[in-house]
Amino acid sequence: MDDKSRDISVVVVGGSYAGAAAAKRLAGLSRRGYTGLKVTLVDKSTHYFHAVGFPKALVDAQYAEKTFLxxxxxxxxxxxxxxxxxxxxxxxxxxxxxxDDGRRLYYDYLVLATGGQAPAPVNVTGRTKEEGLAEIRALRQGLEDAESVLVVGGGPVGVEVAGFVAAAYPAKSVTLVHSRDRLLPEQFRVGVSNGAVEKLNSLGVNVVLKDRVEIPPDFGYASHIGHCVLRGARTGREYTSDVQILAVGFQVHSEYLAPLEAAVGSGALRTEGSGAIRVRPTLQIDAEALPHIFVPGDANSLPGSTKFGFKAEMQGNTAAANIRRLIESGFDAAVKENANAPAPAASAWTDYVDLILVPVGPELGVAQALKIALGCSSLADFLVRQLKAKDFMLGMRKGYYPNAKRVKRE
Ligand SMILES: Cc1cc2nc3c(=O)[nH]c(=O)nc-3n(C[C@H](O)[C@H](O)[C@H](O)COP(=O)(O)OP(=O)(O)OC[C@H]3O[C@@H](n4cnc5c(N)ncnc54)[C@H](O)[C@@H]3O)c2cc1C
Known part of the structure; x- marks a missing residue:
């Protein structure tokens, strides 16, 4: 029975792509008569950080200010x-x-949209706008003082960062080192990888493939400012630079799940090594007894090809649609009567968008649409410039954060 006035508590953790989409959709149920519904959005940060725009924020102080909503x-x-x-x-x-203040919150439905972490400040670690901006500013200052820059990792982030640094500081020597035999991940066509090398070279970036830079442990999980010589593990080659930007490694912090694993005794809910949270195609956590817990976005164990902001947003919407179905079936009320009440079937998430845009500096870029590679062409430059490089799609995020328009005055 669907008594719309009953108390329903939905907790969404993480207010970025996946969590913001889920929270907004679920809050919308209040307008559909669910008067007892309360959505609580929990985030450790005071601001959403638009990590997608980091390559531009690194070299453009004014833009950086705008990337915290x-x-x-x-x-x-x-x-x-x-x-x-x-x-x-x-x-x-x-x-x-x-x-972390010891407060306990009850939930009927839980969305864990806590994402992941790349080395700072590619993902800032600060929990306020001021702290996050300070991390980016420090690296920018390091770049300004440097003669040579090493970017480690030739995935989309490394390619974009190397391109923007080279374009902003044409007199500095920029080297990009990647461990594989071509730039960018597997799902990119070879033509796109080749186009990225060509366009980086045109900006003066020295691209080195098939070498793995040994990162000293004292770097911690962060980029580093300071003259040093790092060694290539495969070639023995020495890389001398004044700033080292780490665009490698991605961690999921899901330690918070350990008590639940113990409580439900359903085995490991996290993938060994990466810490990614195991999910079913419906984005429900992979445990029979927990059909009311969803994990959309970068925190889940779906393949690396799904680790994109717009896909995290789509997953947030899917999680919300599935929770809505559970709510409309009266599942939460049924569980209060009988802990083993069956849950209705949920829908699987479908990954139907196939468009990837990678700016290489503000003017150039490579793209892939519907598996067609747009690498070396100037059509790719045009598309990437128009659709992404100008504001890195920051404008599309503002709708989620009603106070975004006040950013200028903060
Ligand atoms: C430099 C860079 C460039 C990128 N470029 C692109 C791009 O061009 N296009 C694209 O589609 N994708 C891009 N991505 C990937 C994209 O940013 C991610 O896929 C997306 O942010 C994932 O969204 P999410 O909501 O799952 O998690 P996240 O964005 O990681 O957000 C997680 C949220 O949870 C909060 N949180 C984490 N742990 C806790 C906790 N324990 N308690 C409370 N709150 C917590 C965090 O503060 C954060 O707000 C880029 C990523 C980086 C780093």
């Missing part, structure tokens, strides 16, 4: 839904989470 006021005024600026410390059991 306030989470405060996320649900707008006059609403019972709430944003809580805290870190999720633990998923305690099938119906409670604990925050």
């Amino acid at each position: 306030p989470l405060a006021g996320f649900f707008g005024a006059d609403t019972k839904h709430e944003y809580v600026n805290r870190q999720l410390a633990a998923v305690v059991d099938a119906h409670h989470i604990e925050l």
Whole structure:
């Protein structure tokens, strides 16, 4: 039975691509008569950081200022839904989470959209706009003082960063080292990889393939400012530089799931090594007893080819649609009567978008659409410039954060 006035508590952790999409959609159910529904958005940061725009933010101070959008006021005024600026410390059991201030929150439905982390400041670690901006500013200052820059990792982030640094500082020597025999991940066609090399070379970037730079442990999980010589593990080659930007490695911080694993005794919910959270095609966590917990976005164990912001957003929408189905079936009410109440079937997430745009500096770029490679052509430059390189799609994010327009005044 679907009593729309019943109390329903939905907790969404993470207010970025996946979480913002899920939280906004689910809050919309209030307008459909679910008067007892409360959505709580939990995020450890005060602002959404537009990591997608990091390559431009690194070299453009004015743009960097705009890449932090306030989470405060996320649900707008006059609403019972709430944003809580805290870190999720633990998923305690099938119906409670604990925050880093010790507070416990009850949930009927939980969305874990906590994403992942690349080495700082590619993903900033600061939890406020000021702290995040300071990380980016420090690396920019390092670049300005440097004569030579080493970018480690030739995935999309490394290619974009190397291109923007080379375009902004044409007098500096920029080297990009990648461990594989071509740039960019497997799902990119060879023509796109070749186009990226050609366009980086045209900006003066020295691209080295098939070598793995040994990162000293004292770098921590972050880029590094300081003159040093790093060794290539495969070639023994020495790379001398004044700044080393790490665009490699990606970690999922899902330690908060350990208590839940113990509580439900359903085995490991996380993938060994990466920490990614195991999910079913429906984005439900991979445990029979937990059909009300969803993991959209970078935090889940789906393949690397799905680790894109727009796909995380699509997954957030799928998770919300599945929760809506559970709510409309009265699942949460049924569970309160009988803990083993069956859940209705949920829909699988489908990955139907096939468009990848990789700017190589502000003017050039490579792209792939419907598996067609747009590498060396000037059509790719035009497309990437028009669709992405100008603001790195920041404008598309602003709709999620009602206070984004106040950014200029902060
Ligand atoms: C430099 C860079 C460039 C990129 N370029 C592109 C691109 O051009 N196009 C594209 O589609 N994708 C791009 N991506 C990938 C894209 O940014 C990610 O796929 C996307 O951000 C994933 O979204 P998400 O919501 O799953 O997680 P995230 O964006 O990682 O967000 C996770 C959120 O959860 C919060 N959080 C984490 N842990 C906790 C906790 N324990 N408690 C409370 N809150 C927590 C964080 O503060 C954050 O707000 C890029 C990524 C990087 C780093």
